[in-house]
Amino acid sequence: MTFTDIFDTDVVGRWAAPGRVNLIGEHTDYNDGFVLPLAIDRQTTVTVGRRSDRLLRVASSFEDGVQEASLDALDPAALAGWSAYVHGIAWALGEGARGVPASDLSGAFGLDVFVESDVPVGAGLSSSAALECSVAVAMNDLWELGLDGPALAKIGQRSENDAVGAPTGIMDQSASLLGRVDSAVFLDCRSLDAEVIDLGFAAAGLELLVIDTHVEHAHATGGYVARRASCERGAEALGVSSLRDLGVDDLPRAAEVLDDETFRRVRHVVTENQRVLDTVRTLRLEGPGAIGSLLDASHVSMRDDFEISVPELDLAVATAQATGAVGARMTGGGFGGAAIALVPTDLREAVSAAVVRAFADAGFTAPTLFVVHAAEGARRTA
Template sequence: MTDAAPLGVWSAPGRVNLIGEHTDYNDGFVLPFAIDARTAVAVAPRGDGVLRVRSSFDASEATVPIADLDALFAAPAPTSVPEWTTYPLGVAWALLRAAGDAVTPYGLDLAIASAVPVGAGLSSSAAIECAVAVALNDLWEADLSAKDLARVGRTAENDAVGAPTGIMDQTASMLGETDAAVFLDCRTLETEVVPLGLEAADLEVLVIDTLVTHAHSTGGYRERRASCEQGAAAMGAAALRDVSVDDLGRAASVMDEVTFRRVRHVVTENARVLDTVRVLRESGPRAIGDLLLASHASMRDDFEISVPELDTAVEAAMSGGAIGARMTGGGFGGAAIALVPRDRLHAVTDAVTAAFSASGFRAPRIFTVQPSAGAHRDETS
């Protein structure tokens, strides 16, 4: 342990995905935005070539020599360190691989604190990854760009943690801007900031955290990704990005019914993302409600990643006066979002709370989020 004073504090946000679920690893389109709940990392120097990571949310910690990172991550999800520490340590490993010989790393103590709810589909993992990435990039003088650091975060999550996620979460966390979303082409990694105009439209994004937790690195998420790959292969496509809505008739004839429904979700969801960007530009955020609802129905019925609590949240939010609502994140739990006029916030909150109580569900955590700035060094540090 070091007694050195911190060199600074860096932070990165969680994200809400406005629309575009499970399209990212299919080379498709997504439209997330960074939120005002952030993860911070305070970093102090060490003189022994060791990385030590600890946090305010888990009593366990890890101390690993930088020289041992390659051995630690020779295979994903090592069991010799606590599971949560594979996220920040994996970022260090991936950043050094990306930067190569241009970097001479030195030992650091990293203390992490987070206000991003875990397991709510708001990408607490990407917030950790991006906060650590910007800190190490600055301190080790790696000179990697924001998009490079998003790739570092994805590499850490895929190859160190062992979670088969795409690059959407890290891109939103790195590139977010106030009252705007990040339109990302997951094939080319080209991005465009799309103004949301929520403030001018007197709208809020309400998050309904069902408190049903999920884990991306296991179970259904991995199975859905495998189905998408099988569907693309059946269509002779490099990825489902290359399959259009007009191709769905042929798709139904060359794959089993379950795989077809997985494919149909991704193909139609890509179209909904493009439509949402167009509608935001032409008509503003009050016009996208039907697209959000169609997205939720597709995830519920075709991709089958919703749960009763999420369906209840969406239905109750709409009954209370929301413009649109959908589950957000990887599914199998987590949160729904609702686009709500400010004067209906209390009514929607009350409707959701009452519906959960009537269904015998655990009371949800309900809060608003603001589209906010991406990862950076905090001004006070």
């Protein structure tokens, strides 16, 4: 299935945006904290045609049918399904976001949008942000809105929060828009200051192995919402605007003020923020071979304090660690998805085989394993 199989408009361009792997810094973004993601060499591509009316029509290679909405009647409450990620971007552009004024879409023309992607859905690699950002850069270019990458990240976040209904932070969109080859994006989610950090994996003989457990998650429901609410309760009880305002030295007081569950949620965010800062410093001073203990500690914190891991993720991490990985952790929002392992290139096959055997022995669905490389962010490709 291609664009021309579905639409009769002329193609005006193609845009692509990558998925992302978060090297470290989980559930810190919506707490105004620090994250260290990298854009990956798996991407979503949108092929776009210009219409003479005000309709925004959407189709994809992975689902039959065409979803349409009018630019004059975009209602976030009425958007549903995967097409909400596309229609929601147009709505958010017209509404604006924190620090981003509303765009005047009165002169915008309708679009036909065809979506293709090789970012695994439900794996914690941010297939949703890849879709949002590919659409956002296309609309920004075609409608000549003049927004830069950080502004489009805010638009993507507002769309996902208010149109899709997932209370995510801004990390995924920032990584997809700002990524660079062989680098991670060190993002301060409060100021939105971003710095490109050299990873140096190849020079160190290391690769980043993704282990997709095929346990699917849904951020818009359940545990993600509950964890965010716990963080907000903890911040309020401790008298701060967000958990970003707390350091490791504040944890003894937090333990006295909070109930056990809320304290553990807070402890994860506070210590994870510190681990991001320590990882950036270690990459600069010692190189990627020295960050393993920080990755390992991050997984323990997510497993025990934030309680967002699942048995498949724990098995993937433990097996990779036991087979020679420098470090390993689950990545993404949790409750399924993928783990990452930083492995020496000459041990990649051994680690992969061990994980596959461990899953088979446990009776789990066979995982999918693949190496990702840090890649360029969202851009026009044709």
